[in-house]
Amino acid sequence: MDGIIDFQSVSKRYNNTAVFESLSLELKPGIVTGVVGESGSGKSTLLQLINGLVRPDFGLIKVFGQPIPSENLPIFRRRIGYAVQGTGLFPHLRAERNIGLMGKVEGWNPEKTESRIEQLMLLMGLNLRLRTRYPHQLSGGQQQRVGICRAMLLKPEILLLDEPFSGADPLTRVAIHERFLDLMVAEPATVVLVTHDMQEALRLSSELVIIREGKVLQMGSAKEVVNNPNDEYVEKLLGNTTHAP
Numbered sequence: 001m002d003g004i005i006d007f008q009s010v011s012k013r014y015n016n017t018a019v020f021e022s023l024s025l026e027l028k029p030g031i032v033t034g035v036v037g038e039s040g041s042g043k044s045t046l047l048q049l050i051n052g053l054v055r056p057d058f059g060l061i062k063v064f065g066q067p068i069p070s071e072n073l074p075i076f077r078r079r080i081g082y083a084v085q086g087t088g089l090f091p092h093l094r095a096e097r098n099i100g101l102m103g104k105v106e107g108w109n110p111e112k113t114e115s116r117i118e119q120l121m122l123l124m125g126l127n128l129r130l131r132t133r134y135p136h137q138l139s140g141g142q143q144q145r146v147g148i149c150r151a152m153l154l155k156p157e158i159l160l161l162d163e164p165f166s167g168a169d170p171l172t173r174v175a176i177h178e179r180f181l182d183l184m185v186a187e188p189a190t191v192v193l194v195t196h197d198m199q200e201a202l203r204l205s206s207e208l209v210i211i212r213e214g215k216v217l218q219m220g221s222a223k224e225v226v227n228n229p230n231d232e233y234v235e236k237l238l239g240n241t242t243h244a245p
């Protein structure tokens with residue numbers, strides 16, 4: 001399926017601020033696309049438009065080849081995992097309950113939920129002894145891994161990641177990146193990774209979308225963007241990146 005996520009002339013404004021004006025964008029299935037831009041450029045809004053949390057004022061957004069439904073959004077969203085900055089974990093729920101939340105909603109039996117939780121924790125390099133800890137008893141990096149496990153519980157076809165690694169220190173970050181890449185080999189998905197960190201985007205993504213103030217400055221394979229930045233701003237974001245991944 002080409003164009004698993006397809007924006008057609010999408011406009012969205014908040015009060016007097018135009019976030020997107022006639023944005024058209026098609027994302028490829030089965031790969032990680034990194035959406036890079038500075039704070040306020042519209043990255044989070046882009047993800048929220050994809051999962052129907054935010055509706056466009058004008059234009060059409062197709063996901064899975066169909067316009068986003070106006071009804072039965074929970075059914076639509078089951079196919080889309082979403083992990084946000086700061087992990088969004090429920091503080092009063094143990095790690096395993098946080099990860100397994102959607103299993104309960106789906107009516108999975110406890111054994112099925114438990115074995116999926118274990119599978120994901122192992123894939124993300126989380127010691128199973130951590131399952132009974134509350135979020136505040138986990139390190140920032142462990143919380144982020146739990147957040148990714150939770151988003152992946154139902155094996156979503158699309159995974160939306162909003163700066164999911166931004167709280168971790170650089171070494172922890174690299175370790176989580178490696179686990180995340182392993183997870184994507186084990187359970188491939190169409191991933192939209194929003195980040196302000198070009199190095200992170202280059203490490204994790206095959207395709208890049210560079211946005212500034214709601215406009216796509218450049219889009220293409222990571223290699224193309226690194227080798228042929230088409231704008232000074234893209235060059236600036238690339239900084240001292242001198243080689244393609």
Ligand code: ADP
Pocket residue numbers: 014015017019037038039040041042043044045046
């Ligand atoms: P980013 O994720 O790149 O930081 P956002 O998508 O969060 O950017 O925000 C884009 C613009 O839209 C910003 O100017 C922000 O202030 C504005 N914005 C986002 N969400 C809302 C909202 N719910 N109400 C009003 N303005 C918003």
